[in-house]
Amino acid sequence: MWIYEKKLEYPVRVCRPNPRLAKDVITQYGGPDGELSASLRYLTQRYTMPTNQAIATLTDIGTEELAHMEIVAALVYQLVKDAPLHQIIEAGLDGYFSDHDRAVFWVNSEGVPWTAAYVQSKGDPIADLHEDMAAEEKARATYENLINLSDDPDVTDVLRFLRAREVVHFQRFGETLMRVQDYLQCKKVY
Amino acid sequence: MNKEQVELLQKLRALEFTAIDLNLFLDTHPECQEALHDYNRIVKELADVRCAYEAKFGPTLNFGLSESKMGWRWIDGPWPWQAGY
Numbered sequence: 014m015w016i017y018e019k020k021l022e023y024p025v026r027v028c029r030p031n032p033r034l035a036k037d038v039i040t041q042y043g044g045p046d047g048e049l050s051a052s053l054r055y056l057t058q059r060y061t062m063p064t065n066q067a068i069a070t071l072t073d074i075g076t077e078e079l080a081h082m083e084i085v086a087a088l089v090y091q092l093v094k095d096a097p098l099h100q101i102i103e104a105g106l107d108g109y110f111s112d113h114d115r116a117v118f119w120v121n122s123e124g125v126p127w128t129a130a131y132v133q134s135k136g137d138p139i140a141d142l143h144e145d146m147a148a149e150e151k152a153r154a155t156y157e158n159l160i161n162l163s164d165d166p167d168v169t170d171v172l173r174f175l176r177a178r179e180v181v182h183f184q185r186f187g188e189t190l191m192r193v194q195d196y197l198q199c200k201k202v203y
Numbered sequence: 204m205n206k207e208q209v210e211l212l213q214k215l216r217a218l219e220f221t222a223i224d225l226n227l228f229l230d231t232h233p234e235c236q237e238a239l240h241d242y243n244r245i246v247k248e249l250a251d252v253r254c255a256y257e258a259k260f261g262p263t264l265n266f267g268l269s270e271s272k273m274g275w276r277w278i279d280g281p282w283p284w285q286a287g288y
């Protein structure tokens with residue numbers, strides 16, 4: 014069960030349209046290392062985790078990633094909402110506009126739609142947790158690229174928040190991996 | 204959204220963020236009494252701020268977790284992704 018809370022985890026207030034930046038940021042919505050991949054990966058891997066502790070971590074981080082997906086959507090939405098058509102064309106978003114107008118859709122910066130092939134659910138907790146740690150580092154690296162590409166301080170501020178969360182998630186997955194390894198080791202001994 | 208609503212919402216957001224971070228920490232450090240104590244304290248503070256916010260600006264949660272005393276205000280905007288939230 015999930016409950017919706019009528020607020021963003023971190024506020025998004027963009028002052029001027031910037032479809033060029035929207036085109037970059039959208040990859041964290043529907044790109045390989047984006048928030049849709051993150052949330053769905055953790056929320057589906059949790060079913061076959063061997064310990065209650067690991068299930069809790071995947072449930073909670075997966076849930077926070079859903080909130081991050083909403084933050085990224087808010088960024089994209091506000092960056093294109095009032096953008097004039099000529100700006101959209103100059104940004105190279107005209108192909109996107111043909112299919113989606115100014116709606117938010119899961120694509121990467123080059124317009125490639127999201128695919129489940131970006132994620133894995135292996136049924137092997139050690140393999141899955143290693144994937145999760147790598148996913149957090151890839152998301153962190155993507156946010157750093159986006160921070161370098163951003164020319165809007167309001168957007169950069171939000172990207173910094175999201176980047177910092179990936180670092181925390183990486184840490185928690187690392188701790189979970191150690192706990193799961195200990196658990197599997199104990200099971201072998203007895 | 205007026206200044207008072209923005210400020211109260213920011214207070215709610217800050218407290219809930221602390222709760223999120225402590226929650227994740229406790230998931231991998233369930234034996235840490237200090238974090239557990241902080242978490243339980245934040246839960247109380249968060250409930251008070253939520254109560255104050257909702258009395259003025261309507262429910263923040265759906266599906267029975269927030270009362271809607273003055274009419275059905277869940278459907279009122281602005282929604283979170285609209286500017287100024």
Ligand SMILES: [Fe+2]
Binds near residue numbers: 078149178179182
């Ligand atoms: Fe993350």
